[in-house]
Amino acid sequence: MEKLVQTLKEEIIEALNLVEMVPEDINEEAPLFVDGLGLDSIDALELTVLLEKKYGIKIKTAEEGKKILYSVKSMADCIIAGGKAWD
Amino acid sequence: MTDVFIVSDNIITSLGFSTGENASNMTAGITGIRLISDESLSPDPFYVSLVDTDRLRGTFSQILDPEEFTRFEQMAILSIKAAVAATKIDFSGERTLFILSTTKGNIDLLGKNTGKNDPGLYLWHTAKRLGDFFRFRINPLVISNACTSGLQAVITGSRLIRAGYYDNVVINGTDIISEFVVSGFSSFKSLSTGPCRPFDSTRDGLSLGEGSGTIILTNNKGASKQTFRIRVGMGFSGNDANHISGPSRTGEGLFLVTDRVMKNSPSMPDFISAHGTGTLYNDEMEAIALTRAGLQNIPVNSFKGYWGHTLGAAGVIELAMCVHSMNNNVLFPTKGFREPGLENKLNVIDRVIKTEVNACLKTASGFGGCNSALYLFKT
Amino acid sequence: MTGYYITGYCIIRNNEASVNGKPVFSAHGKNTREFFTDLYKFLDSDYPKFHKMDNLCKLGFLSSELILKKNGVRTIFSGSDTGVILANSSSSLDTDRMHQVTIINRAAYFPSPAVFVYTLPNIVIGEICIRNKITGEGSFFIQEKLNPVFLTDYIRCLLDCEIINRCIAGWLQVDGDDCDAMMCLIEKTDKPISGFVNFEPSVIRDIYNLRI
Structure with a gap:
């Protein structure tokens, strides 16, 4: 889990061009899309591409997307659960 | 201030090859948006409005060899030709400007064997080919302002006439359906699950379409064969x-x-x-x-x-x-x-x-x- | 006398940048992307969104920062009386090629929204407007080469009709390693101040042809 969280942070920084950030800047429990990293709707779409490309996870609905992309931890949970949103 | 009039127009879409034919189909409540399964455009079936390829080639072959022109150019030439033919204006002089409005031009060439540097990929080159065909003397202008391009082209044309730079502006707007565009909108999750439903409570996205439209602006009141009275x-x-x-x-x-x-x-x-x-x-x-x-x-x-x-x-x-x-x-x-x-x-x-x-x-x-x-x- | 003047201009090409005819930055031996990052750091713009932009938008953003910053402070021209009128010859083809790579292979078909959004040339107008809160006229023209007469005619027409009072105008070309920018700030002012340059096609041409 810890390793996955670290990997995800690195992948997020790379995929979203968060050039001025390091993995330690991202709190895995904190919401990704409220203030924090200053992410927007394109970033959300880009993260869904990341999950599909690297982990074969397809997000089907916007509701599901909101749950899975809530935080780095929720993304990791989803990957471990094999693509299911973790409530 | 100089008055600017719209004296002629044409549109080519899935619903027809003239403005009137489109209007008849619209009056009959017909939509040109269909579910298409075409691997060369998208891995998944999707709703889209396509210009009938057989009809396009058939109509185009009556004036030119379709092998010599891209799909984009075929549509644009047919549309401009129809609009130009409906006026009495002489467009050959230096008082006529041609404006092409497009987001992606011949972007389908990027996925073909012609290579990454095909001159047809350059929008000014595409506009020049069209302009040369109609013998417009002035170097054409291309406006590429995303989905406002067409309207902005008409606004720009009317300003240039009012300011006295030109007497006539021929504006053509064309975009074609390509794998490039479909994949992009698909990645944005903006494609609808059925034919699009603007302003409806169940709307869930847009349907892409292709087509070509031409509008001719002039400051010359007697320019059209028809009675006209539409001012910009x-x-x-x-x-x-x-x-x-x-x-x-x-x-x-x-x-x-x-x-x-x-x-x-x-x-x-x-x-x-x-x-x-x-x-x-x-x-x-x-x-x-x-x-x-x-x-x-x-x-x-x-x-x-x-x-x-x-x-x-x-x-x-x-x-x-x-x-x-x-x-x-x-x-x-x-x-x-x-x-x-x-x-x-x-x-x-x-x-x-x-x-x-x-x-x-x-x-x-x-x-x-x-x-x-x-x-x-x-x- | 009220007239239109070029109150600032910049050139970016050959990994060098100049403002009002004076070289301000160079970083040789870098690729386009690295050079842009170095220039961004030099300008101290503190705008992390810069890193998300494609090369055309980076070039436009950097050019606008160069002409709007005076003594390190950015002049604010927010609102609808500022226009952004830009042109180039290759549209967004540089990024179009990147998007094409993501869809060429069905087995690895992952079109990226963060790439696709930049496959329109006018996005750079949006980026400059967002940065400066400009809500005025915007147009992106594609022409074979810089056409100083057309640009001047059109911008004059916007200024004459009071559609705008000032304009950020320029040529922004990115096509592979071909990177070439010229940007001007054109303002309507009551009295010419010494050092201000007349807004005329010949001046635009001279600025564009400046050697850094």
Whole structure:
């Protein structure tokens, strides 16, 4: 889990061009899309591409997307659960 | 100030090869949007409005060899030719400017063997090929302002005539369906699960479409074979200054341009031809902007339910249909609209209405936060 | 006397940048992307969104920062009376090619929204408008080469009709390693101040042809 969280942070920084950030800047429990990293709707779409490309996870609905992309931890949970949103 | 008139137009879409043929099909309630399974365009089936390829080649082969011209060029040439033929204007001199409005031109060449540096990929080159074919003397201008390109091309053309630089401006807007564009909109999750439903409560995305439209502007009152009386009023563009892809939540740019247009126009429009893509956020943004501008009660429609979102061609194609509405005193319904689905209510046209149509407001919005609005009226 | 003046201009090409004819930054031996990052750091713009932009938008953003910053402070021209009128010859083809790579192979078909959104040339107008809160006229023209007469005619027409009072105008070309920018700030002012340059096609041409 810890390793996955670290990997995800690195992948997020790379995929979203968060050039001025390091993995330690991202709190895995904190919401990704409220203030924090200053992410927007394109970033959300880009993260869904990341999950599909690297982990074969397809997000089907916007509701599901909101749950899975809530935080780095929720993304990791989803990957471990094999693509299911973790409530 | 010099008056600018729209004296001729043509549109080519899935619903026909002339403005009149399109209008007949619209009156009959027909949509050109279909579910297509075509691996060369998308791995998954999707709803799209395509120009009939056999008819395009067949019609084009009557004047030229289709092998010598791309699909994009075939559509554009046929549309320009039809519009030009309907006027008595001599376009060969230095007082005529040709403007091409497109987002992606021959982008399908990028996926073909011709290589990454095919000159056909350069939009100025494409415009020059079209301009040379019609022997327009002045170097053509290309406007590429995302989905507002077509409307902005008409606004730009009318300004250049008013300022005295040209007497005639021939504007063609064309965009084709390609794997490039379909994959992009698909990655944005903006494609609808059925034919698009602008302003409807169940709308869930846009339907892409292809087509070509031509509008001819002139300051010469006697230029058309038909009686004409459509004058180009004020038009402006403006930016949301908010986000490069997401519609502004306050409708800022669209409000600013419609408000400015209305402050410079002689009367309220009889209808508004909105952008109305059918995505959740675009349509709501338009409702907010039009409400802020005090235009919420004016009858409004979107043409996208008939032939989809034709991107850089949309402004020209849709404006040509506005001209048809005015000339024939008819308002077309918003195909796909069934029940109101906006927080800010609009007066969405839901049936064919025969009524006096003396003035119209056309709007468009697009990626990059751009918005345009233009007023047309009868003299 | 009220007239139109070029109150600032910049050139970016050959990994060098100049403002009002004076070289301000160079970083040789870097690729385009690295050079842009170095220039961004030099300008101290503190705008992390810069890193998300494609090369055309970076070039436009950097050019606008160069002409709007005076003594390190950015002049604010927010609102609808500023226009952004830009042109180039290759549209967004540089990024179009990147998007094409993501869809060429069905087995690895992952079109990226963050790439696709930049496959329109006018996005750079949006980026400059967002940065400066500009809500005025915007247009992107594609022409074979810089056409100073057309640009001047059109911008004059916007200024004459009071559609705008000032304009950020320029040529922004990115096509592979071909990177070439010229940007001007054109303002309507009451009295010419010494050092201000007349807004005329010949001046635009001279600025564009400046050697850094």
